[in-house]
Amino acid sequence: MRLLLVEDTVDVADAIVASFENRGDAVDHVSSVDEAAGALAVQDYDVIILDIGLPDGLGTEVLASLRDRRKATPVLMLTARSDIEDRVAALDKGADDYLIKPFDLRELHARVRAMLRRQDVDRSGIIAFGDITFDPAGLTVEVNGSPVSLARREINVLEILLANRERVVAKDKLLERLYSFNDEDVSPNAVELYVGRLRKKLCHSRIRIKTLRGLGYQMLDED
Template sequence: MRVLLVEDTMDLADGIIAGFTRSGIVCDLAPTLEAARDSRAVQGYDAVVLDINLPDGSGLRLLREMRGAGDRTPVLMLTALVSVDDRVVALDQGADDYLGKPFDQRELEARLRALVRREAEQKGDTVALGPLRFSPAGMTATLGDDRLDLTGREAALLGLLLRHQGNYLSKTRLYDSLYGFGDADVGVNAIEIYIGRLRKKLAGSGVEIITQRGVGYRIDFEAGAAT
């Protein structure tokens, strides 16, 4: 999952990003509306965490711009304004959720997972494919009775493929979900390395990652292939 955090309080933003990193969530930070617009102009996001009070205006302005342009990216408003009227205004203007400050990092991440899950075919807290089970909350996976030994990025890649199972995802799409702007020194071909590692760990299970040259990768299960 790649998230845009629009927040100008740097100590709060640093704490949120640190928590996201531990949970395998890639996060780009925009401290102003203008920075948020610039980030969105060059990058798509699975969700936006949007403060209301920003140095160059209200986050609601960006929300209205997104919805007016037909952008349905999930938006979670994160703000110290906690009155019912404030929540109603944000939700009526197109926000998907609302979390007041102060908040618990675990709740923020759980709400983001719930927003992203609404777009997925499987709505539960565990994504399944054949003998494979993946927990987005724990970033863990089991294959039958055995837990898979996954690095953070392997888990993030597996989760993304499973969330879009049946569909091909381009190498660029996968890269954008695993790496932020601060990882510019990592090339897109790193995805091939992680795909190769996942294939080895899934070997013999019937779960396979299929490559369509020039298109991308998708994950699938062939029951007859399991050993």
């Protein structure tokens, strides 16, 4: 998953970035309305976490611009304001959820997962495909009920392929979901490496990750 975090409070931003990166997600962090507009002009995101009060304006400006362009990206607003009017205004402008500072990072992660579930037909927290079961909250994977140990990037690849199961996912798409702007030494070979490792660890599953040369990867149930 690739997220955009728009937050100008350094300690809050650092904690959020670290928590998602520890999970294996890619996070681009900016701290102003202008920087957010620049990031959104060149990159699509799975989720946006957006502070309301920013140095050069309001996060709701970013939200309004996003919705005006008919982008349905899930947006969670962060606010230090307890005024109900501010929260209602954010929701009316197209926010999917909000959190009042200070908050527990576990709740932030749970709300992000809930927003992503609402984008899918399956509202349950567990993702099942074939004989694979993936729990995004606990970051656990089972094949036929037996646990499989995966590294963070391998989990990230699995999550992306499961979200697009039976559809072809381009290598470039996988690459941009795995790494943020700040990651160094990123190459398409990294995608091949993690897909290869994931295949080996799922070798006892009936699920197959098919390579379509020049197109990308496709996760299929070969039962």
